[in-house]
Amino acid sequence: MGYTLDDKPYSRGELLVKTNQMFSGYINNPDETNAAITEDGFFRTGDIVELQTDQGSLPHIRVIDRKKNFFKLSQGQFVSPEYLQTIYIQSPFVEQIYIHGDLLSDSVSAVIVPSQQYAQAFALQHNLALLDMNNSHPLFHQAILEDLQTIAKKESLRKHEIPSHIIIDFQAFTPENGLLTSSMKPCRHKLATYYADQLKTSDLF
Structure with a gap:
């Protein structure tokens, strides 16, 4: 999709999240569940982000696109x-x-x-x-x-x-x-x- 972890000046890609309170999937819909959640339990947000790691400041995430677009x-x-x-x-x-x-x-x-x-x-x-x-x-x-x-x-x-x-x-x-x-x-x-x-x-x- 044109975004990779090797992009400069910042790594870019889809944001995946995982929390203790996250839902486990869609009821009676394994296809949607597999599309939304990775095999190791991360939720695919659909947000394309870049991880900004400027020297002297804490890393932060900036949303730059939507995967569905x-x-x-x-x-x-x-x-x-x-x-x-x-x-x-x-x-x-x-x-x-x-x-x-x-x-x-x-x-x-x-x-x-x-x-x-x-x-x-x-x-x-x-x-x-x-x-x-x-x-x-x-x-x-x-x-x-x-x-x-x-x-x-x-x-x-x-x-x-x-x-x-x-x-x-x-x-x-x-x-x-x-x-x-x-x-x-x-x-x-x-x-x-x-x-x-x-x-x-x-x-x-």
């Missing part, structure tokens, strides 16, 4: 979309982002809601008319893609973690349109359905 690409690579989203949101072009992938793809795709302010500044800088909210200018499209590639290189991402397809949509993800959850996170299954046709036909760079 991983998806698998055609070559067998597991991808954490939430992890990639936290990286690519660094781009000044990006206001919101949804990372997509499936077993038919060998790399991820991205749906991007651009920063309105940055888009307007880009249009002025490059002598473009106001950017079409329904069909972004190819120069703007390419600039976003190149910025994502620059960030990916800086963060040492692998090739399949760099979007080969990008969709630009100026419509924000909101709870009202169902594309954000009530906790203000991308609603992945609704986003996948909403952009299904475009994800199949978006331009390959």
Whole structure:
């Protein structure tokens, strides 16, 4: 899944816990029990964490992802979309982002809601008319893609973690349109359905 105990600067992986008061399993459901509890009695929390062991301070755990949010690409690579989203949101072009992938793809795709302010500044800088909210200018499209590639290189991402397809949509993800959850996170299954046709036909760079 891309996380190992050998990761630098901190070891990363799924958090397993074991207590004296922990439940022993699900009643009459051995499959769920085996999925939730290891052979030596540890509960699989589903949280992906990193163990921070900075010198001079006590070790502590930081949750960085959820195991259930991983998806698998055609070559067998597991991808954490939430992890990639936290990286690519660094781009000044990006206001919101949804990372997509499936077993038919060998790399991820991205749906991007651009920063309105940055888009307007880009249009002025490059002598473009106001950017079409329904069909972004190819120069703007390419600039976003190149910025994502620059960030990916800086963060040492692998090739399949760099979007080969990008969709630009100026419509924000909101709870009202169902594309954000009530906790203000991308609603992945609704986003996948909403952009299904475009994800199949978006331009390959």
